[in-house]
Amino acid sequence: MSHCTHHDHCLxxxxxxxxxxxxxxxxxxxxxxxxxxxxxxxSHEAVKAYDLLNRLSTEDHTxxxxxxxxxLDFLLEQGLIHRVDSLNAFVGCTHPNEPHEARLLIxxxxxxxxxxxxxxxxxxxxxxxxxxxxxPTRARLEIHGLCADCAKKAS
Amino acid sequence: MSHCTHHDHCLxxxxxxxxxxxxxxxxxxxxxxxxxxxxxxxSHEAVKAYDLLNRLSTEDHTxxxxxxxxxLDFLLEQGLIHRVDSLNAFVGCTHPNEPHEARLLIxxxxxxxxxxxxxxxxxxxxxxxxxxxxxPTRARLEIHGLCADCAKKAS
DNA sequence: TATCATGACGTTATTTTATAACATACCAAA
DNA sequence: TTTGGTATGTTATAAAATAACGTCATGATA
Numbered sequence: 001m002s003h004c005t006h007h008d009h010c011l012x013x014x015x016x017x018x019x020x021x022x023x024x025x026x027x028x029x030x031x032x033x034x035x036x037x038x039x040x041x042x043s044h045e046a047v048k049a050y051d052l053l054n055r056l057s058t059e060d061h062t063x064x065x066x067x068x069x070x071x072l073d074f075l076l077e078q079g080l081i082h083r084v085d086s087l088n089a090f091v092g093c094t095h096p097n098e099p100h101e102a103r104l105l106i107x108x109x110x111x112x113x114x115x116x117x118x119x120x121x122x123x124x125x126x127x128x129x130x131x132x133x134x135x136p137t138r139a140r141l142e143i144h145g146l147c148a149d150c151a152k153k154a155s
Numbered sequence: 156m157s158h159c160t161h162h163d164h165c166l167x168x169x170x171x172x173x174x175x176x177x178x179x180x181x182x183x184x185x186x187x188x189x190x191x192x193x194x195x196x197x198s199h200e201a202v203k204a205y206d207l208l209n210r211l212s213t214e215d216h217t218x219x220x221x222x223x224x225x226x227l228d229f230l231l232e233q234g235l236i237h238r239v240d241s242l243n244a245f246v247g248c249t250h251p252n253e254p255h256e257a258r259l260l261i262x263x264x265x266x267x268x269x270x271x272x273x274x275x276x277x278x279x280x281x282x283x284x285x286x287x288x289x290x291p292t293r294a295r296l297e298i299h300g301l302c303a304d305c306a307k308k309a310s
Numbered sequence: 311t312a313t314c315a316t317g318a319c320g321t322t323a324t325t326t327t328a329t330a331a332c333a334t335a336c337c338a339a340a
Numbered sequence: 341t342t343t344g345g346t347a348t349g350t351t352a353t354a355a356a357a358t359a360a361c362g363t364c365a366t367g368a369t370a
Contacts, residue, residue, distance in 0.1 A: 030347070049327070062349065069328065085240035086295065088327065105289045116283055124279030128271055133303030134260045140241065141296045148288030205355065217320065224357065243356065
């Protein structure tokens, strides 16, 4: 994933996963929802709702903000995308089959967003929380900086 | 801090710290900026920019959005407040003297926001990042759930 | 103390992000 | 084939943030 010379694969894989996952959940991946997911997966960068809206509008003039936000809500519920709070944007989830919290690495140079999926980190958060008595329902980590590629180029 | 029977103390302490810190930084804590900080510290909850605007407007009709956002930007730069990305809101920082990243515990029941300041967590994040080659400049963690008090009441 | 550069704030307008509320269409099971 | 839920269309508005430019205060320096 980290080096995707053939991004079409990522896209196709993401859509396949989505189909399968929705079927197993009894959720309907309608053409519109599928199209939004496709547009999000057009890159590894986070995409803004109104950018999606603009692209969809060139295909179908009836698309209005609620249309996009409803599709995004569906995809979020299914765990197929993550919301990037620090950017007001959305990015495809790389492993929707394993329910998890967003741990995002956001490159400020190339825009790429990756996921940091390490159990050790989850454990560390749980350990840090334990003495506080806080009962978490949701924990999001967003890290900005330079991805490995960009760090190399920059140095 | 976690049990503040006399919240005035938190407020006064926060303002004192702010004065000192700004002086040492050669930054100007103007009446307006001070007032915004005061309003934010009126509770331990995150406050929205437009709520600040409304409260300020009752005191001074000339206050417009840029006024508030500029004050907020200043307070953010000085490390006196944190932005809560997941809420589009702002909360007073409890330890502005030690520069640090936002690690926020947000109670979904009472609204209270606390900070989770444990070096172990920072270490864990650094360890998780190391193998990725990602060079972080900023890392924000926002955890939603029930604070200890509310968890007790709810059970 | 005059002046002048900078930073703080005022003002107007607009952009960006998101949702409310209600109407219509579609689809699947009884 | 009715019917009830879900998906989408539509209109309007709310909520959050910034751009661009003007004015005023402040304090450093000549």
